[in-house]
Amino acid sequence: MSNAANPVSSDSLLTPCRSFFSHSFSKHWKLDIQRSGLPEEVQNLIETVVVKSRLLRFEKAEIATELISHFQDGETHGRSHEQLMNDFGDPAIIASLFRSAKMRNRPMFMKTFKGLVIGLGVMTAAYLSVLAIFHLGQPNPRIDYLVKLNGEIAEIDDSQKAWLLYRPVWTKYGLSEGGDCQFDDLFANDESGTGQRLAKPTDASWPQAVAQLKEYRELLDVFRVGAKLPSLGLQLQADRNNYSDEDFAALFPGQDKTSKPMGWVVDEKAEELLRDSLLNISLPHIQSFRKVARALHVDTRLAVERGDSDRAVENIETVFGMANQAAEPHYLVCGLVGMAVAGIGFEQLEEVITADPDFFTEPQLAQLQAAIERMPIRSWIDFEGERAMIKDVIQRCYTDNGKGDGRMTASGVDLLASASVWMLANSPRVEDDVDGVAYAARKFMAPAALFMCASRKEVNEKTDELIDRCMVDAQLPYWQWSDPEGFQRETDAFLEENRIRHALLAMMLPAHTQILNALNRTIGRQEGVIAALAIHRYYKTMGHWPSEVAQVSPEYVNEFPQDQVDGSLLKFKCIDDQLMVYSVGRDYDDDGGVDHGWMTHGRRVPHGRAQFTFGPRSNEFEGDWILWPQNVSPTDETAEK
Amino acid sequence: MKLEREMMRGAGPTAVMQLLLNGEMYGYEIVEALSSRSDGVFELGQSTLYPMLYNLESKGIVSSKEKEGPNGRRRRYYRLTVKGKKKLDTDREQWTAVIKGLGALGVTRGTANPGLAMEGGAC
Numbered sequence: 090m091s092n093a094a095n096p097v098s099s100d101s102l103l104t105p106c107r108s109f110f111s112h113s114f115s116k117h118w119k120l121d122i123q124r125s126g127l128p129e130e131v132q133n134l135i136e137t138v139v140v141k142s143r144l145l146r147f148e149k150a151e152i153a154t155e156l157i158s159h160f161q162d163g164e165t166h167g168r169s170h171e172q173l174m175n176d177f178g179d180p181a182i183i184a185s186l187f188r189s190a191k192m193r194n195r196p197m198f199m200k201t202f203k204g205l206v207i208g209l210g211v212m213t214a215a216y217l218s219v220l221a222i223f224h225l226g227q228p229n230p231r232i233d234y235l236v237k238l239n240g241e242i243a244e245i246d247d248s249q250k251a252w253l254l255y256r257p258v259w260t261k262y263g264l265s266e267g268g269d270c271q272f273d274d275l276f277a278n279d280e281s282g283t284g285q286r287l288a289k290p291t292d293a294s295w296p297q298a299v300a301q302l303k304e305y306r307e308l309l310d311v312f313r314v315g316a317k318l319p320s321l322g323l324q325l326q327a328d329r330n331n332y333s334d335e336d337f338a339a340l341f342p343g344q345d346k347t348s349k350p351m352g353w354v355v356d357e358k359a360e361e362l363l364r365d366s367l368l369n370i371s372l373p374h375i376q377s378f379r380k381v382a383r384a385l386h387v388d389t390r391l392a393v394e395r396g397d398s399d400r401a402v403e404n405i406e407t408v409f410g411m412a413n414q415a416a417e418p419h420y421l422v423c424g425l426v427g428m429a430v431a432g433i434g435f436e437q438l439e440e441v442i443t444a445d446p447d448f449f450t451e452p453q454l455a456q457l458q459a460a461i462e463r464m465p466i467r468s469w470i471d472f473e474g475e476r477a478m479i480k481d482v483i484q485r486c487y488t489d490n491g492k493g494d495g496r497m498t499a500s501g502v503d504l505l506a507s508a509s510v511w512m513l514a515n516s517p518r519v520e521d522d523v524d525g526v527a528y529a530a531r532k533f534m535a536p537a538a539l540f541m542c543a544s545r546k547e548v549n550e551k552t553d554e555l556i557d558r559c560m561v562d563a564q565l566p567y568w569q570w571s572d573p574e575g576f577q578r579e580t581d582a583f584l585e586e587n588r589i590r591h592a593l594l595a596m597m598l599p600a601h602t603q604i605l606n607a608l609n610r611t612i613g614r615q616e617g618v619i620a621a622l623a624i625h626r627y628y629k630t631m632g633h634w635p636s637e638v639a640q641v642s643p644e645y646v647n648e649f650p651q652d653q654v655d656g657s658l659l660k661f662k663c664i665d666d667q668l669m670v671y672s673v674g675r676d677y678d679d680d681g682g683v684d685h686g687w688m689t690h691g692r693r694v695p696h697g698r699a700q701f702t703f704g705p706r707s708n709e710f711e712g713d714w715i716l717w718p719q720n721v722s723p724t725d726e727t728a729e730k
Numbered sequence: 731m732k733l734e735r736e737m738m739r740g741a742g743p744t745a746v747m748q749l750l751l752n753g754e755m756y757g758y759e760i761v762e763a764l765s766s767r768s769d770g771v772f773e774l775g776q777s778t779l780y781p782m783l784y785n786l787e788s789k790g791i792v793s794s795k796e797k798e799g800p801n802g803r804r805r806r807y808y809r810l811t812v813k814g815k816k817k818l819d820t821d822r823e824q825w826t827a828v829i830k831g832l833g834a835l836g837v838t839r840g841t842a843n844p845g846l847a848m849e850g851g852a853c
Contacts, residue, residue, distance in 0.1 A: 138777070151806075154796070155757060155780055158805045162758035165801070183777045190784035 118146075118153035125157040131170050134180060135160070141184035148191045216536070223536040226488040226498045234367055234477040238418060239324040250322020251315035251414055258311045260339040264380065265373040268342040270308075272380055274301035275387045287387050290394045302388050309388060312381050313403055316410030321417045327369040340373045359503035362485040367478040368508060375426045378415040382408045382433040389437045393448060401441060402453050406460045408434035416469035419477075421599050424469035428611040431464060435618050436719075442625065443718045446666070451629040458622040458646070466615055470563050470608045472599070476556040479597050480549065482508075486593065487545035495545035497538040506531055509596050543590045551594060555580060559601050567609045567703040568656040574704060577602040606702050609653045613701075616650030617670045617716020620659050623649075624668055634663035654703065659716065670717040675702070675710030685712030738772070742782055743791075744825060745772045747810060747818040750792060754809035756799065757783070783808055791817050 118139060122132050135156045139149045163173040177183070195203075247253055263269035276285040277292040288298035302309070326332050330346050337346060363369050385404040392400035408430060416427025438457060441448050449457070486501025543551070562570050584595040623646035627635050635641050638658055642649040650659050652672045661670045662682050669682045701714055749755060749763050761779050764772040786792040791814035799805045810818070832838045 152780075154804070155806055156777070158756065158803065159758050159761075159777070159780075161803060162756065162805070166758065166762060177777050183781075186778060186781035187784070190781035190788070194784045194788035 118150040121150065121153050121157060125161065127157065127160050128170050131160050131174060134174055134177065137180045138184045138187065141181060142188045142191070143184075144188055144191050148195075152187055152191070219536045219539060223539055224499050226496055228362060228485050228487060228498050228500060229489050230362070230365070230481070230484045231489065232480070232484060234481040235325070235327055235365070235370075238367065238474065238477055242320065242322055242324050242417070245320045245322055247322070249318050249320050251318040252321050252323040254311055254315040254318070255321075256335060256339045258308045259374075259377070260335070260342070262305065262308045263342045264308070264377045265340050265342055266376065267344070267373075270305070270377075270380065272301065272305070272384050274298050275384055287383060287390075289390060298387055299391060302384065302391060305384060309381070309384060312385075312411065313407045316407040316414065318410075319413075321414035323374065323417075325370050325372070325418055327365050327367060329371075358500040359507060362500055362504055363508075366485050367474075367481045370420075372418075372420070372422060375415060375423060378411045378426060378430050379433070382411060382430045386433055386437050389441065393441055393445070398449055398453055401437075402449065402456060405434050405437050405441075405457060408437065409460045409464055413464055419471055419474035421470060421472070421475055421604060423474075424471075425604070425607060427469045428466060428607060431466065431611060432614065434461075435614055438618065439621075439718050442621075443667075446625065446628075451626050454622050454626050454629070458619055458626070461615060461619055461622070464615065466612050467564060467608065470604060472556050472559045472563060475597070475599050476552065479552050479556075479594070482593060482597065483545060483548055483552070487548075489545070493546050493549065497542040499535055502531075502535045502538050505592060505596065509592070541589045542592065543587070548591065548593055551591060552598075555594070555598060555601075559599070559605075562601070562605055563608060566612070566651065566653045566656065567605075568652075568654060570605075574602070609703055610701050613653040613672060613714070614716055614719075616653065616659060617672070619646060620650045620661060620670045621668055621717035624661060624663075624670070628668075634668070654714070660713070668717065669715060672714040672716060674712055674714040675704060675707050676712065677706045680711070680713045682715065683712050684715045741825075742772065743786055744818065744821040746779070746782065746786065747791065747814055747821065750808060750810040751815070751818060754795075754807040756805040756807050760808070786814070790814075 119136065122135050122139075125132065125135075127135070135153060138156065139153050142149065142152060144152070160170065160173055164170065242250075259265065274294070274297040275288055277288040277294045277298070278284075279286045288295055292298070323336070329337065329341065332340065332346075337344075385408055389401045389404045392398070392404065412427045412430035412434065414427075415430050416424045482504070486497060486504055488495035488498055558576060562576070580598070580601065584591060584598065588595050620641075623641050624635060626645045627641050631640075638649045651657065652659050654672050654674065655677055657673070659670055659672060660679055660682065661668065663669070671682045671684070673679050674684075745764060745768065746760060749760055749767075755763065757780060760783075764779075783792060783794070787794055787808075790811055792808045793811050794806050794808045796804055796806045829838060
């Protein structure tokens with residue numbers, strides 16, 4: 090209906106399109122002018138106007154046709170070409186008028202196309218500019234954080250370094266990851282038959298365990314000597330080529346220095362930057378301390394079976410010495426392994442004393458108590474290693490303007506992207522993606538990091554702010570923390586909101602609350618064991634259990650340990666010749682040493698072995714936290730393994 | 731008498747629309763008709779007609795089509811669209827009002843408002 094009413098209008102809409110297709114490919118306007126039969130000066134005039142109009146070819150053809158007709162019709166109407174040219178006007182002005190009118194009359198798709206081309210051009214130019222700026226910036230790492238990290242160790246006299254003692258047997262027995270030393274015979278099937286635990290004298294496989302201990306006697310003897318030294322003394326290297334041949338052979342059994350340590354960096358420049366960074370430090374030695382600690386645990390069972398209390402004391406002291414050495418480099422992972430090794434020592438000690446309170450003499454208990462008191466567990470977690478690692482990555486990702494600021498670089502984005510994939514997937518297969526769409530897309534989008542990532546200064550300041558706060562909390566028992574949950578909540582919210590802007594921090598900042606919970610849990614256990622040993626010593630001396638703290642302290646322990654939950658003195662009670670030391674737990678009430686435990690995976694687990702978490706008062710966690718004895722179950726041992 | 735450019739810019743398109751009301755015309759034909767039928771008032775610089783036609787075409791007021799004329803030559807013919815006819819009606823009313831208003835002001839002869847004329851005279 091509307092078409093019938095307005096046929097001309099639709100025709101007008103189509104005309105430019107028709108013109109475009111009819112003139113674009115078939116006609117050449119210059120040829121039309123030449124064939125017009127008009128005088129040369131008229132032809133020149135038409136050509137001048139058409140050329141100066143600077144329009145598209147089909148539009149020029151239209152104008153040429155129109156003007157040819159104009160002059161031909163003028164002549165037909167009796168006008169001379171001179172008159173027509175005089176009346177025609179200024180060619181430049183006319184060309185300009187033609188141009189603006191024709192452009193206004195262009196079909197919508199051409200206007201759209203032109204807009205797209207211009208937009209695309211502007212965007213391309215902007216992208217290329219950003220790309221150039223992005224790729225011109227190069228990181229320039231100036232600070233050798235590795236030297237700082239190893240600095241304290243370098244100053245220690247060789248005679249105080251256990252590593253020099255350990256290294257020959259470490260190599261000989263293949264103690265590091267990938268080596269031959271697995272201590273397989275020291276494990277037996279647990280009571281459920283579904284897992285394994287450390288072998289006991291009552292196990293059928295006990296003779297094999299004893300034989301394996303004999304096989305590794307040299308190794309364990311060296312550790313018994315080395316663990317007495319104050320320092321491990323191993324200087325870590327980011328680039329494995331920098332290890333001495335002896336260190337390398339001990340740390341990387343079966344490998345050669347030329348092999349690529351990590352296959353997860355896809356960009357050569359990023360890999361070069363990573364090679365010397367703290368992020369590239371691998372710690373192949375660290376889990377070996379746990380292996381040896383478990384072997385010593387079995388050896389302690391053998392010592393108990395043989396009534397050799399001196400050997401048991403030496404074994405347990407060795408474990409505590411190793412815990413201290415494992416935690417030596419200021420890395421959280423080292424501190425956490427140190428705490429785990431210390432935990433193995435606590436278990437051994439508790440196992441022996443709860444089974445036979447008379448096994449150790451009072452001086453031996455005092456010796457063990459002193460060994461435990463010497464472990465500066467709180468200093469093992471100081472976040473300085475993490476600060477150094479983050480700052481090292483910052484200087485390898487950002488440019489440096491010499492004033493503490495800089496911008497993200499292409500290599501930095503590659504380094505972060507590769508590291509994040511590796512950290513999330515723990516997979517070296519990223520390199521397979523070099524030809525993939527995802528990799529190409531990342532490369533294309535990478536310059537956006539200039540705008541989306543925080544500046545070097547901002548990341549540095551935020552790192553210091555967060556790590557400083559972590560360090561303050563790490564130095565205090567839980568009850569002295571200031572709003573730890575709030576801090577963690579704020580930090581999580583900040584990193585969630587700034588996942589791109591602070592991608593580096595989101596990726597590398599340690600889980601503050603989890604780590605400090607583990608730290609305070611271990612210190613709580615340490616304090617509980619110290620209190621238990623002091624009370625046992627009182628019992629051995631006096632022949633009866635103490636009824637109050639004043640009887641034990643200061644004679645058997647200088648300061649009676651405090652409860653990590655609320656700062657009060659730890660509670661203890663003695664029933665049927667069994668001592669119990671406990672904390673008030675998360676309900677902050679003294680429930681008389683009743684541990685209601687913690688429900689996890691459908692079963693109730695004692696707090697001591699479960700994930701006892703510090704936090705504000707909550708009746709969800711009703712009951713006390715038993716620090717001594719924690720009655721390690723075979724299942725828990727299996728989990729530990 | 732020829733119109734000044736600004737006047738032509740306002741009145742020219744209406745004049746062209748009025749010519750095309752009777753049927754399609756080609757460019758030179760319009761130029762000639764404008765000049766002869768307006769006693770030279772709408773004597774355009776000949777080539778300025780074409781940009782004007784393209785502008786009208788872009789607004790959907792006229793449409794054009796290239797076809798063969800009586801003499802066998804191909805020319806572009808312009809015709810008024812339905813939209814153009816409506817536009818011409820509107821323009822016509824407005825020009826009438828303008829002329830009336832100008833007459834009332836005494837700008838055009840024979841239609842002066844005596845009151846305003848006296849006022850003007852007093853000044």
